Amino acid sequence: MTRDAPPDDVLSSRLGYLLKHAYLRLTEESARSLAPHGIDGRELAVLAVLDSHGELSQLEAAGKLGIDRTTMVALVDALEGKHLVERRRSPQDRRKNIVELTTTGRERLRDAEVVRREMERRFLAPLSGADATLLVQALQRLVGAPAGSTAQASDPT
Amino acid sequence: MTRDAPPDDVLSSRLGYLLKHAYLRLTEESARSLAPHGIDGRELAVLAVLDSHGELSQLEAAGKLGIDRTTMVALVDALEGKHLVERRRSPQDRRKNIVELTTTGRERLRDAEVVRREMERRFLAPLSGADATLLVQALQRLVGAPAGSTAQASDPT
DNA sequence: TATTGTTATACTCTATAACTATA
DNA sequence: TATAGTTATAGAGTATAACAATA
DSSP states (O other), rough: OOOOOOHHHHHHHHHHHHHHHHHHHHHHHHHHGGGGGGGEEEEEHHHHHHHHSSSSSSSHHHHHHHHHHHHHHHHHHHHHHTEEEEEEOOOOOOTEEEEEOOHHHHHHHHHHHHHHHHHHHHHHHTSOOOHHEEEHHHHHHHHHHSSOOOOOOOOOO | OOOOOOOOHHTOHHHHHHHHHHHHHHHHHHHHGGGGTOHHHHHHHHHHHHSSSSEEEHHHEEEEEEEEHHHHHHHHHHHHHTTSSEEEEOOOOOOOOOEEOOOOHHHHHHHHHHHHHHHHHTTTSSSSSHHHHHHHHHHHHHHHHHOOOTSSSOOOO
């Protein structure tokens, strides 16, 4: 997308326009700041999900991330190529691939998460801390996120 | 994208995840509610921009919308095919295509805008009016929208 | 020389269908 | 029969490069 000067009124009152461009800006910033770590935001999210649940099959991980199982294949291929995750057949059900973080993957996750949080803090900098928190909470409600889990917005741990 | 059950904590605290999925949901809702009118949200935005400025060349319109000029070609092709806009060569600068709404286009714009506003109101329904307004204002600041122009959020005209 | 519209082309992200190996 | 992973393929949406007409 081409994002240049500020939009005019007709557009800045449209939720679609606002969400799209906010998303695009964040994605760009995310890519730029994570690039030195050799991953993008999508891959980082995979690592984070694998870390917080362990023992996930590809399909289970895909479900949590809201991505298709066919998309998951390429994602895991890429992460495995970077030696950040490993696949192994589940002994209980040999149809399943258990995906696990490698030691390198766990380290990469830790480092990249620091960068991500700092990037989000920069991104939200135009807002007051209270407004940033409200934005995140509002988005969580719109997306249907679970209750609780609200920290991190203006809390650059 | 596959969007099913609510995400878990690791994801719902990520701005990237939240913006992406909020955007996807809105886009889906938008497509669904505008479908009977034969256009999508992107085309509607083009009509709105043409209506509020008149006498725009393709490049100027593309600039306001934040899309590439090559993308604009196909967009105008589609709208012209539906008889919602017309192209004509600018007499002042024959390199330029002036894009204008047809009478049908103006009517379609009016009808579709009603539908869009109602769709956005539904989309924001999980939030209080105050929170909805704050969300829109926060997004405007993040996207770098001009000051003022804040109505419509929880003000279903 | 520079700009506008256009075309051709390619790349990313995603989804659908069909195959395989397991269950 | 059904499920997990995979592959092939196709469709959006977008960008880059190159060309024609015009300035």
